Amino acid sequence: MTRTLVDPYSVPDELRPYLQEVVHHTHALCGSHLVSVIAVGSVALGDYRHGRSDVDVTVVVDKAVPGPAVPELAAALAHPALPCPAAGLELVVYERDFAARPSREAGYLLDINTGPLLPERADFDPSQAPAFWYVIDRSVAHQAGRVLYGRPAREVIAEPARADVLTALRASVREHSTGEGHLTDNRVLNGCRSVQFCRSGRWQAKRRAAEAVAAAEERFRPLLQAALHSYERPSRTAATALPTTEVQAFLAWVGERVEESADADRRG
Incomplete structure (x- = not known):
């Protein structure tokens, strides 16, 4: 039976049919x-931004999910078998008990990247994965995740401890400081989002975060x-390169x- 989105109008028009198919395939295999099934990230x-953004999705299953279902899901969602209209799909599957408790670990059953602008990847072993990506994504999911199917x-999804999120942000800043594998503008905008989280404890869209930091920090405004x-x-x-020295100074x-923020939290 086809599973419909909980609220089709909560997602962009360009993604609605695709996310419907993601839900349908996921339910067909996991039953x-x-x-x-929860939309996270920019959605x-x-x-x-169509043509620029990835589609980020978090899936939660119970521990009795059949063993073959998870690798079969990776195959079913792979582009172009299921054509992704966005830059790519980044989908993570968690077991319910893990997702329900705060954790600093990656902890996934499956992490897939697929789509026209992403290198194909399906990983089932979180032990060697950089955990910070997943801690940040679960924090965003808890605060702002849009349910596509199932429970809110x-x-x-538990909110990770603030100390663990700040540790994850440290790692994220280090990652973006290297510049490898990331567009320059995205490195800067992710930095703005990190600053706004430190200030407010809330996640903001990258553009809104950048506008707020630019208004407050004249030296970085250009x-x-x-x-x-x-x-x-x-x-x-079509993204443009930004001056390396200025990017590095901003990320520092x-x-x-x-x-x-971490020092202030420790003091108390």
């Missing part, structure tokens, strides 16, 4: 063991405006803000 934060995000202009171009391939400043 009654499927707990939730959850209301800043999806806040009921099935860089942030250039990053926003690049991000608003129609595709990833972001790292200092994360450390200040």
Whole structure:
């Protein structure tokens, strides 16, 4: 039986048929063991840009899900078998008991990247994965996840401890400081999002975070405006390069803000 989205109008028009198919395939393979399918990332934060953004999805299943279902799901969702209309699909599957408790671990059953602009990847072993990506994604999911099927995000995905999120942000800043595998504008905008989380404890869309930091930090305003202009171009391939020295200086400043937040929390 076809499974419909809980609220079709909560997701962008360009993604609606695709996410319907993601839910349908996931339910077909997991059946009654499927707990939730949740949109996270730019869709959850209301800043999806067609042609530029990935589609980020978190799936929660119970521990009795049949063993073959998870690898079969990876195959069923692989592009172009299921054509992805976005830059790519990043989908993570968690077991319900793991997702329901705060954790600093990666902890997934499956992590797949697929789509026209993503290198194909399906991983079933979280032991060697950089955990910070998953801690941040679960924090976003708990705060803002849009349920596509099943139980609401806040009921099935625990909020990681703030100290663990700050540790994850440290690792994220280090990752983006290297520049490897990341568009320059995205490195800057993720830095803005980290700063805004430190200040408010809430996740904001990248563009909204960049606008807030630019308004408060005059010295970085030209860089942030250039990053926003690049991000608003129609595709990833149209993104513009930003000055390396300025990007590194900004990310060093972001790292200092994360450390200040962690120190303030420790003091108390």
